[in-house]
Amino acid sequence: MSHPLLQDWAGPHGLPPFADIQPADFQAAFDAALSRHRAEIDAIASQPEAPSFANTLAAFDASGRLLTRLEHLFYTLTASATSPELQAQQRALAAPLAAHGSAVYMHAGLFARVDALFEARERLGLTAEQRRLLERVHLDFLRAGARLAPEAKARYAAVMARLAELTTRFAQNVLAAESGYQLRLLTEAELAGLPGFVRAAARQAAADRGLAEGVHVITLSRSLIVPFLSFSARRDLREQAWRAWVGRGDGSAGGADADNRELCREILALRVEQARLHGHASYADFALEDTMARSQPAVMQLLERVWQPALAAQARERDAVLGAMAAAGATHALEPWDWRFYAEQARRARFELDEAEVKPYFALDRMVEAMFDCASRLFGLQFKARPDIAGYHADVRAYEVLNADGSLRGLFLQDNFARPTKRSGAWMNALRNQSRALGATPVILNNNNFARGAVGEPTLLSFDDVRTLFHEFGHGLHGLLSDVEYERLAGTQVLRDFVELPSQLFEHWMAEPAVLKTFARHWQTDEPLPDALLAKLQAARQFGQGYETLRYTASAIVDMAAHALPEAPADVVAFERDTLAAWGLPPEVGMNHRLTHFQHLFSSAGYAAGYYVYLWAEVLDCDAFNAFVEAGDVFDPVVAARLRDCILAAGNSVEPGAAFRAFRGRDPVVEPMLKDRGLLV
Incomplete structure (x- = not known):
């Protein structure tokens, strides 16, 4: 056989x-x-x-x-x-x-x-x-x-082999911590405050784990735990869930098998050695050598540019959160597990906007239609569902991607739901990259981790989930529209601080009124998103950006600081704490990713000394989207053709700075990004 x-x-x-x-x-x-x-x-x-x-x-x-x-x-x-x-x-x-x-x-x-x-x-x-x-x-x-000299080559190979072992163990530890956690909600009192869509997702999570009917489970999937922290009236349970979420890999939950502290330290130490073999003082210097940023000062200048405005914005948001606490009669101190709960109440009071009212308009299937329609209007692509094509899991959906003339462009696979056998986060990868020399059409896969809706009901997405859906599909378009001769230059194989440009740029279309009015329809009544609700969404769009910007930037700062060290810290948790204290991060804010579960950094070297790239690319994507705004049509065919030719089709066949200039006619400017985040005073 x-x-x-x-x-x-x-x-x-x-x-x-x-x-x-x-x-x-x-x-x-x-x-x-x-x-x-x-x-x-x-x-x-x-x-x-x-x-x-x-x-x-x-x-x-x-x-x-x-x-x-x-x-x-x-x-x-x-x-x-x-x-x-x-x-x-x-x-x-x-x-x-x-x-x-x-x-x-x-x-x-x-x-x-x-x-x-x-x-x-x-x-x-x-x-x-x-x-x-x-x-x-x-x-x-x-x-x-x-x-390298022969002895150095041998040592370098040994370092890389050991790093491969350590990063594999790190990723498996994080998955074990995430898949092993269940916060079981057994009574109505424990479900207090949770709207129907959260209850449905928690009920389905319990069913997926073979638990008895009537049990609800909160997992560490972002699409489930963030709504729980936003709506649960049980402060004690919010604290439990929050501690489990932020404590992944730090030893706080017990069990040496899932403790990543020593793995982080050894990985950092080996990366310092790797950099020194190349003649660099730190891994950050080595990693940044092959980026658009090129140097630590360039990265830190950008991070510092947003830090102070974000601190000021978060202070204003804090006043609103404290006001919501006072209105609710809360007398306890503001803790990290309180922020999202009272911020949601403040948002509801200020903008008369309730996420439970919004979410029924964002069914997953409708939003997939929306992203396909945007790609069709921009690039002439057609998407043909192929339910007969089986993937590696029953959740995988297959679509043939056709050019405007009906010729085959590639195959797109989408895997949208969280499950215990799948790592957290969202990502794009290729099962096959495009290459004219090899006669290869691309096979592109998007993975998300949405909380599945209950049986017989659609999966309802938050606005943030919709952004993630569009983000990953932006990466997918980068792979699908690649048109290069050589596989090494195909699709997303560009410099790390350029790769997020197509993904973050595509996010802009998900919030366009014309898109929302067409595809955001109530899953029960088919009513389109009402104008009044759309206006509230737009008015509230920048509320909470101070908090979210600080969480992201804090993670990028700690990443850069850890990889800029001439030797690994003895205690990565203490190093993280001291770094954030030096920058003045408010204690109720926290980080997007702590070092002990920071898969961008430690499951591979992909984003090591490189988590800043999302902000770097945001400068590019906000400026790039302005090209459509200036044209007077967010689907302007001339600008879209230039985007396809100069950025998406080019892959890594053109130096990224030159590619952006070919599209925009000049170098990028930072002001559109600051304005988009509400940080431009």
């Missing part, structure tokens, strides 16, 4: 045979894929012909196809549909896969050829995209240690 992972994948659009795959299959498949890739690399490096773009760069970009497709599949499953058996495979494979990456990028013969082409790049007559590929691949080799 053929191995299901090694045979040609004959599923629709080349999808793998999900139903036939067992966790134990991956070891043999990866063994074969690694062996094949090593042989391909050796063949490129040892060929007698002088290095050329075709026989070295293009050949390298086309190599490792089996390994690439296995990795895309494996990491999709470990993030979205894991199991104890799959997690064991993930731990076992972490170091060998990292070691293989080091062996490829430290391959002396291959690097010699790439380096020779790089030195001769001015004389090779390359196209702009070929030159970009050469420059990016050469930098990949350098940043992976290709120029």
